[in-house]
Every structure is written in C-alpha cells, then in structure tokens.
Amino acid sequence: MPKMHPLFRQWPSRMTAWLVLGNVLVIAALIAMTVFSLRSQWRSEEERASQTTDNLAQSLSVEIGAELRNADNALSTIALRFRSARLSREHEDSLMRILDEQESLLPQVDSLSITDIYGHVIAGDGAGEKPINVFDRPYFAQAMMSADMIVSEPLQSRYDGQWCIVLARRLINHDGQFAGITFAVVSSRHFVERFGQLALGTSGAVSLRTDSLNLVARYSAGEPGTTRGFGARNLSPAMLHSLSTHPDHGVYRSHVALDNVERITAYRRLARYPVIVFTGISSQDYLASWWRQVWQQSLLTALVAVAVAGASWLIHRHQRTVQRHQAALAHLAQQQQMMLQNDLIGMVRLQDGKAVWCNPALERMFGYDAGELQDHASRLLFLTDEDHLRVATIGSAAIRAGESYRVQLPMRRKDGSAFWVDVSGMVMSTTESLWMLVDIDKLKRSEESAQQQATRDALTDLPNRRMLEERLADTLLQARRHGDGFTLCYLDLDGFKPVNDRYGHDAGDEVLRQVARRLQELVRNKDVVARMGGDEFAILLPGLSRQQDAEQLLQRVLFSIQRRIQLDNGESVSVNASIGAVIGSGGDEGRDLLRAADEVMYEAKRRGKGRIQVIQPSQLRAASEADARDWAAAA
Ligand SMILES: Nc1nc2c(ncn2[C@@H]2O[C@H](COP(=O)(O)OP(=O)(O)OP(=O)(O)O)[C@@H](O)[C@H]2O)c(=O)[nH]1
Structure with a gap:
C-alpha cells in the first residue's frame, strides 16, 4: 500500500485549525458588525435626544421670555402712570387700582408692589400696618441704579417664605427724582408647574437659572415636589465647560450634580433677560429603545456565535471520528499488508x-x-x-x-x-x-521418516516386527471376513555368527541385507518380508493356505539363501536357514501364530539345520492345548 503523504496525514487537524480560525473570524466579524451598528444607533439616538431637548429649551426660552416681557411691560406701564399722574403716597387708592389693573394681565405673577424711596412697600402685597421693607434686597439698589427691569437672584419671599424671583423697575416722580421701585414677584412654583406639564420621560428635568447660575426653579420627573438646590449653584463640570465655550446655547451630556442622573441637557440664554433655561432628558429614557436593541442584537449575535461554534464543534468531532477511522483503517491495511x-x-x-x-x-x-x-x-x-x-x-x-x-x-x-x-x-x-x-x-x-523409522528395519529397510504384526492383524481381519487362509513363516539363519566372527560385523550386515533382498525378490507385492531382529526374518503370505504350496515356496526361499553371497571385500560366504511355517486362518490369534511359527522354526533347527517345517492349524491348536495341559500340570 502506498504510504500516505504527510500533508494528508495532517489534513484533518489542519482542517480543524482552519475551521476554528474561520469561525473565530466569522464570530469576530459578526460582533464587530453588531458593535458598529449599535454604536451608530446610539449616536443617532443621542442626536435625536439632543435635538429634542434643544427644541424644548428653545420653546421654553421663548415662552419664559414672553412672560418676562409681559411683566416688564406691566412694570413699565406702572412706572409711566406713576410719573405722569403725579401720584404720591397719599393716593394709595390710585396706586392700588393701577396695580390691580396690571396684575390682572399677569397671571404668572404672584404679586405686584410699589415701595417708597426707603424700600417700604406702600402699595400691593406687603403693604399694610407693618409694611415689608425691601431696601436691603440687592434688587432694590440694582433697580434704583438701572433704567431697565431688574431680574433678581432667586430668593425666599418675606411675605410667604416661598422661593421666587423679583422683577423690579425704578419709579421716577414728576420732578425726575427717584421715588421708589415697583416690583413683581414670580414664584418658583409657577415655573415648576409649567415645567411639570412637559413630556420629560421618567427622569427628565427642566430648570431655570439666573445668569449667575443660581437655581430659580427646577422640575424633575423623578422627584416632582422637591425644591432641593433652589437658590444655589450645584453645577457639573460639563455644564460649566459648555457654558464657557458656548455661552448662549448648547448641548452637553453629564451626570447632573443635583441627583447624579445622567442626562443630555440643552440650554438657552434668554436674549433680553439674565436667565437661562435648561432642559434635560435622561440617558435612561432616550436610550431605552437603544438598550432593547442592544439586548436583541447581542442575543442574536450570541445565538449565531453559539450556532457557529456548535456547528464547528460538530464538524471538528466528525473530523476527529474520520481521522480515527482513517488511522484504524491505515493500521488495518498495514496489518493486512504485513500479513499478505x-x-x-x-x-x-x-x-x-x-x-x-x-x-x-x-x-x-x-x-x-x-x-x-x-x-x-x-x-x-x-x-x-x-x-x-x-x-x-x-x-x-x-x-x-x-x-x-x-x-x-x-x-x-x-x-x-x-x-x-x-x-x-x-x-x-x-x-x-x-x-x-x-x-x-x-x-x-x-513425519514420513519418523513413521518409517517406527515401522522399518534400519539395516535392511524391511518392515520390522511391529509392521509385521500390523499386517498380520490386517490379514487375520481379511481371513475372518472372506475365509481366506494364509501362511506365516519364521526364518533363522544358520551359521551366521561365524561370518561375523570371521569377516567382521560389516560383512555380517552385508549378508543380512543380501538375504533380505533375496527374500523380497521371491515373494509377491502383497506378501510381507520382515526382519524380526538379529538373523531372524518372518514372511507373511496372504492367500497361501495350502501346505504344499507353502512348502514349495519356502523351498525356493531356502535355495535362494543357500546361494553364496558375494561380499564387498571380495570374499564370498554361504549361510543356510531353518524355516518354520504355520498355515493360519480367521480363527487364529496373531500372537499364537507368531509364537507357533517361531517354535516350529526352532523345531526345524533342532532336527538339523537347513530344514523347512510347515504345520496345519489343527496341529497348531493341538499344540496349544498340549501347552495348556503342560502348564496346568506344572501348576
Ligand atoms: N552383523 C550383524 N550381526 C548380528 C546382528 N544382529 C545379531 N547379530 C549376530 O548374529 C548372531 C546370531 O547368533 P546365532 O543365531 O546364535 O548364530 P548362528 O551362528 O546362526 O547360530 P545358529 O542359529 O544356532 O545356527 C550373533 O552373533 C549376533 O551377534 C546384526 O544386525 N548385524
């Protein structure tokens, strides 16, 4: 199998790395787009809020300017009538009439009054048995010195203790001499009520300050009834900075010093009067819809990011599985290759x-x-x-x-x-x-060699005793099945020992081999010639059951053995043999037949060597019975 290129081996992990990188970039791009979009939405919300609050400040400044102008006109009228009518302190009724007349034209004004040159209120609210004196009020001196209407700093009324501002104008008598002041009191409550009618959201605020930035009136949607900070200068740095750079009108965003609420605030300085209108919309209000967008888009982005990350993880896991399977396959292929x-x-x-x-x-x-x-x-x-x-x-x-x-x-x-x-x-x-x-x-x-060694005689290559016994058993089986007879012969050489003694053991071996060869030459293929040990041989002749035939064959065997044997050393020797044979049948036992043949052979040898003796089965059985009797007698 061709080896896998390293690039392909690394492919799954590289692909995973690219996948992760790609997805990180996708998620980063998504987050960047979301941030960019939210940022531009935030800017437009802020611009819209700036515009709204600026419009509000402008309309309020116009409205308050108109009110102050009305009051200014009323005070001018009073001063004019005072001078032209040569009014004096004694003509209180006339003064009251003028004041009532003008007061009815000024619903925003709490009271209209006139003082003498010492600051004693001689007509209007504050007059009476114990008249209020305003000589020490800064606006008295300011009005005395100015030909225009004076707008006081915020102060608490000596009449009812409420926060207010005073609009004052000097009075000149018919001689052109200073004759006192006429002033209108506009309570802070009036402004607060007006501001409260505006749509300011949940925590918007509107305030009115004098030029010196003292708080005249303030309405906060979050805490409607409060008068906290009235008459004081609680200013945020952002406000001061904006006023220093844009004195007449502007917009800034800051945490308001009075309540620490973040607002976008617009301001307008009135053209003719020293007051400034501030209108503020809280960030919480004008960014409410933007925050909803933030949540929605963040959630959407998070969902997409989770989906992308989840998909990446699934792909990664799939890649890992594929990688594992590929490794297992490669391993298997390698094993298979090794096997093949x-x-x-x-x-x-x-x-x-x-x-x-x-x-x-x-x-x-x-x-x-x-x-x-x-x-x-x-x-x-x-x-x-x-x-x-x-x-x-x-x-x-x-x-x-x-x-x-x-x-x-x-x-x-x-x-x-x-x-x-x-x-x-x-x-x-x-x-x-x-x-x-x-x-x-x-x-x-x-295996064959081992088999051969177990069943063959090493010297002559003839079957050995064991094989002969096996073949005898087969022959007996055949005889029992088919009733065939057979002959079993035992052969022992006569005069073999002298060959050994005279010519040596090798010569004896040579004689044994040649005898074996001669025996084999005389028998049929189905016959068995076996070496039983020493100079003893056995011959099994299946199918040969007639004594006469057996004797004829054994005679030929004997003749063959008796022929001189030529040795390798050039000498020739002759040996003889004694042969005992028994005609067997299916009724016999192999062991008995072997013993009987051996005995018959010894009998032949005893009678004088070089002889053949063949016995019948009946003789064999008679011999066995005699043996048994002998054994019994001996016992
Ligand atoms: N060369 C050789 N001699 C063997 C072998 N096996 C046995 N012998 C010898 O064969 C001889 C057999 O003895 P005997 O049968 O008494 O010898 P024999 O001269 O034939 O005597 P009789 O049978 O009485 O005639 C012994 O001397 C054994 O040592 C063998 O494999 N090779």
Whole structure:
C-alpha cells in the first residue's frame, strides 16, 4: 500500500485549525458588525435626544421670555402712570387700582408692589400696618441704579417664605427724582408647574437659572415636589465647560450634580433677560429603545456565535471520528499488508478458477517469478487432475456452504517437483475465493521418516516386527471376513555368527541385507518380508493356505539363501536357514501364530539345520492345548 503523504496525514487537524480560525473570524466579524451598528444607533439616538431637548429649551426660552416681557411691560406701564399722574403716597387708592389693573394681565405673577424711596412697600402685597421693607434686597439698589427691569437672584419671599424671583423697575416722580421701585414677584412654583406639564420621560428635568447660575426653579420627573438646590449653584463640570465655550446655547451630556442622573441637557440664554433655561432628558429614557436593541442584537449575535461554534464543534468531532477511522483503517491495511507479505503463508485469490492476485510468498513457494501466476488457472499448481478437481469442487462447495475446508496434499512446483502443501480456503464474494497455502513439505517428510523409522528395519529397510504384526492383524481381519487362509513363516539363519566372527560385523550386515533382498525378490507385492531382529526374518503370505504350496515356496526361499553371497571385500560366504511355517486362518490369534511359527522354526533347527517345517492349524491348536495341559500340570 502506498504510504500516505504527510500533508494528508495532517489534513484533518489542519482542517480543524482552519475551521476554528474561520469561525473565530466569522464570530469576530459578526460582533464587530453588531458593535458598529449599535454604536451608530446610539449616536443617532443621542442626536435625536439632543435635538429634542434643544427644541424644548428653545420653546421654553421663548415662552419664559414672553412672560418676562409681559411683566416688564406691566412694570413699565406702572412706572409711566406713576410719573405722569403725579401720584404720591397719599393716593394709595390710585396706586392700588393701577396695580390691580396690571396684575390682572399677569397671571404668572404672584404679586405686584410699589415701595417708597426707603424700600417700604406702600402699595400691593406687603403693604399694610407693618409694611415689608425691601431696601436691603440687592434688587432694590440694582433697580434704583438701572433704567431697565431688574431680574433678581432667586430668593425666599418675606411675605410667604416661598422661593421666587423679583422683577423690579425704578419709579421716577414728576420732578425726575427717584421715588421708589415697583416690583413683581414670580414664584418658583409657577415655573415648576409649567415645567411639570412637559413630556420629560421618567427622569427628565427642566430648570431655570439666573445668569449667575443660581437655581430659580427646577422640575424633575423623578422627584416632582422637591425644591432641593433652589437658590444655589450645584453645577457639573460639563455644564460649566459648555457654558464657557458656548455661552448662549448648547448641548452637553453629564451626570447632573443635583441627583447624579445622567442626562443630555440643552440650554438657552434668554436674549433680553439674565436667565437661562435648561432642559434635560435622561440617558435612561432616550436610550431605552437603544438598550432593547442592544439586548436583541447581542442575543442574536450570541445565538449565531453559539450556532457557529456548535456547528464547528460538530464538524471538528466528525473530523476527529474520520481521522480515527482513517488511522484504524491505515493500521488495518498495514496489518493486512504485513500479513499478505509474510514469508510463511502463500495466498492466492481465485476468480472463476483463475489467479487474480497472489502474494510473494506463494510465488516463492511454487518457484514462480513475480506476477507470473497472474491470470493462470489454478490447475497449474496441482499435480493431478484428481487433486485439482477435489479441491475445486469439494473444497469450493464446502467454503461456499460456510464450512471450513482444509486439506493436505502434494502440489506441483514450477520445475515439476512435488511438495506437500496445507491448503485452506475462504469465500470472498460470489465469484471470488481466497486460498491460503502453507509449505508443509519438510514437516511431512520428517513425519514420513519418523513413521518409517517406527515401522522399518534400519539395516535392511524391511518392515520390522511391529509392521509385521500390523499386517498380520490386517490379514487375520481379511481371513475372518472372506475365509481366506494364509501362511506365516519364521526364518533363522544358520551359521551366521561365524561370518561375523570371521569377516567382521560389516560383512555380517552385508549378508543380512543380501538375504533380505533375496527374500523380497521371491515373494509377491502383497506378501510381507520382515526382519524380526538379529538373523531372524518372518514372511507373511496372504492367500497361501495350502501346505504344499507353502512348502514349495519356502523351498525356493531356502535355495535362494543357500546361494553364496558375494561380499564387498571380495570374499564370498554361504549361510543356510531353518524355516518354520504355520498355515493360519480367521480363527487364529496373531500372537499364537507368531509364537507357533517361531517354535516350529526352532523345531526345524533342532532336527538339523537347513530344514523347512510347515504345520496345519489343527496341529497348531493341538499344540496349544498340549501347552495348556503342560502348564496346568506344572501348576
Ligand atoms: N552383523 C550383524 N550381526 C548380528 C546382528 N544382529 C545379531 N547379530 C549376530 O548374529 C548372531 C546370531 O547368533 P546365532 O543365531 O546364535 O548364530 P548362528 O551362528 O546362526 O547360530 P545358529 O542359529 O544356532 O545356527 C550373533 O552373533 C549376533 O551377534 C546384526 O544386525 N548385524
């Protein structure tokens, strides 16, 4: 499998980083847009509030200016009438009439009065038995010195103690001499009531100050009845700053010194009179709708930000999952690759009996070059059609039925040599199957060798005693099934020891090998010649049940052994043999037959070596019974 480029390995985490960065930028842009929009809304709200409060200040200044002008006109009229009518103190009725006349024209005025040159009120409110004296009031001296109407600083009335301002004008008698003043008292309450009629929101405020900034009257929507600060100068720095730069009219925003409420305040100085009107709308009021916008837009922005962040997180989590799956897949692919490239297990994928893929291990195992097996029929790997058919039909049917199939069989290398292979298969799809092949040739051969060592005689390569016993058991089984007879012979060489003694052990071995070869040459394929140990051999002859036939064959055997044997050292030796044989049948026991043959052979040897003795089954049984009797007697 090709290795993954580092860029692609890092792709998911990089993508996540870009995603996070992108979303952070989106959220930042969103917040910036919201802030920008709210800021411009705030500015327009403030401009609108400035405009509104300035309009209010302007209309109020016009209105208050008109009231003061009316009062001014009334006082001028009184002064004119006073002079032209040569009125004097004695004509109080005339004075009262003038005052009543003018007072009826001035609803805003609490009282109209006239003093003499000493400040004693001689007509109007404050006159009487104990007349009020206003000589010490600053406005008296100011009025005396001025030809115009004087507007006093705010003061508390000596008549009723209420806060008010006094509008005063001097009186000149017909001689042109100062004759006192006439003054009008306008209570602060009058202004407060007027201001209270205005729409000022929940905490707006309107106030009236003299030129010296003393508070004449103030109405605050938040605390309507208060007279706090009347007559005093509680000023915010913003107000002072604005008045210093724009003395006649202006707008500023500040926390008002009297109640610490933030307001946007407009002011207008009256053109002809030394008073200034202040109108203020609280920030809380004029920014109320803006604050609602702030909440709504902030909530919306937060929701969008949360949605974007949530979506990012989901994408990030998805990427992480994909990344994990990719890593798992890569790991799996790596494992699979390692498995496919292993040296031990050959693998081939077959489609319709043809190799569509195989791993290097398989090619190595069968001796083919890389890719050489591609598209070749699987028959190429089998030794015989029979093997191929067995695997292709029985094996394929088994794995398609969901069963496991495994077989060990010799297969064919490219050079034609055979070797043992363990074959197992599995289904890949309806048309494809995967076969795993393991080279078990060495294992098989060592198994065979072990098997051989267990059942063969190492010197002569003849079957050993164990194998003879197995073949005897098979023969007995056959005899029981089919009633066949057979012959079992025991053969012991005569005069073998002297060969050993004279020519050495190797020569003895050579004699044993040649005797074995001669014995094998004389018997049929189905017969068994076995070496029982030392110079003893056994011959099993299945199907040979007639004594005469047995004797004839054994005679040939004897002749064959008696022929001189040529040794490798150039010498030749001759040995003889004693042969005992028993004709067996299905009723016999293998152990008994072996013992009987051995005994018969010894009997032959006792009678004089180089002899053959064959006995019948009946003789064998008689001998067994005699043995049993002997044993019983002995016991
Ligand atoms: N060279 C060789 N000698 C063996 C082997 N196995 C046994 N012998 C010898 O074979 C001889 C068998 O003894 P015997 O059967 O008494 O010898 P024999 O001369 O044939 O005597 P009789 O049977 O009485 O005629 C012994 O000397 C064993 O040492 C073998 O594998 N190779």
